[in-house]
Amino acid sequence: MMDEVILFLLKRGAHREPLETTTIEIADALRISQQTASRRLILLEKEGMVRRVGRLISITERGLKEVESLYAALGAALEKKMRFRFHGRVTSGTRDGRYYLSLKKYKEQIKEKMGFAPYPGTLNIRVPPDEINLRLLLRGKKGELIEGFGIGERTFGRIICYRCRLNGIDGALVFPERSHHGLDVMEVVAPVNLRKKLSLKEGDAVVCDVD
């Protein structure tokens, strides 16, 4: 099956170029003994999954295919009907959202791509750490692209949007390419003032479903 060691090597890019590492390093990362790391490497080599030259380790075509095959299998199963549901808590935004959404260029594109004129203000929600992977998965999908532009000296970056429903109200998750937020904070826009409409205050729990 899917060996943890090959996953470690993969994360370190051993499928692109030979990786210089030691059995101790692998052991520490995976919380196994050096001996086990050594043994498992030998096994992987015997199975033709990796190739070792001195301290250099690289994942073979065969090994890569194995991983890709697992990845494809997971993808096929997961994406058949993946529900992207985020459980967030309202968090104070900077005033930036309001400013950006007041810009005609953004406003018009959102209207066109998402089908509604955004209320000038974003609702920021903080999702639990275990939903960050879900966010990354979502970002792997193609959303609607809002093009960037320049006004005088300033330039405004691109934004990717995904239609969503926040506590039942249609809106969009927006991911500015240049974001100030960490991966646990997401911004939602909607045709209405979400905070008011839903009587939300700091820390309130919300559910955000992406289509």
Next chain:
Amino acid sequence: MMDEVILFLLKRGAHREPLETTTIEIADALRISQQTASRRLILLEKEGMVRRVGRLISITERGLKEVESLYAALGAALEKKMRFRFHGRVTSGTRDGRYYLSLKKYKEQIKEKMGFAPYPGTLNIRVPPDEINLRLLLRGKKGELIEGFGIGERTFGRIICYRCRLNGIDGALVFPERSHHGLDVMEVVAPVNLRKKLSLKEGDAVVCDVD
């Protein structure tokens, strides 16, 4: 780590709706004993990964998150710079490719999206079975979309293109949404007659790299 049992359940859609199965079925599929299947299920249940009601098994939110997390990790590692390299053999196409590429609507869009006017004719290549996963992975990426259209009674479907190099010559892999081919056959278009330019004949090996 990634338990084979949960992967089995996932493939059978237990994350979408409860799956009716037996420990014997699981054991057979995974080539383990019925006893081991039973024990592992009990363990997964204890860990909160699956829920069991009689013979119905479903993957919990928790379990799904675990899998998604692995999927995201694999994706992040693989897609960092995934080389899509196909090893194909030239296979005879139907004459269809030539016909489609003679249609102005397709021709002009390819010119616009891919940056070259396609030679009217596709090179069909057959890839080995173990590269079909790679093909599926590629199709998961966004390529250039060639819109479909209608002429009188007939309608012509959409085509997805990916820029590629076949034996060093720039071209594009084209995937008509309505294809007559199996998953092991792919079509390549290029600004030149690939068959002639590369002196290819039936069964010749070619390498096709996608950017």
Next chain:
DNA sequence: ATTACTAATTCACGAGTAA
């Protein structure tokens, strides 16, 4: 039919250590 217990066995692990 099933599932899952107990007991026997195999196999993977880490400690110690040589090279």
Next chain:
DNA sequence: TTTACTCGTGAATTAGTAA
């Protein structure tokens, strides 16, 4: 420093079987 061997221990597996 490494890596990888041997070996004792314990965990995981299978066989047999009860419910």
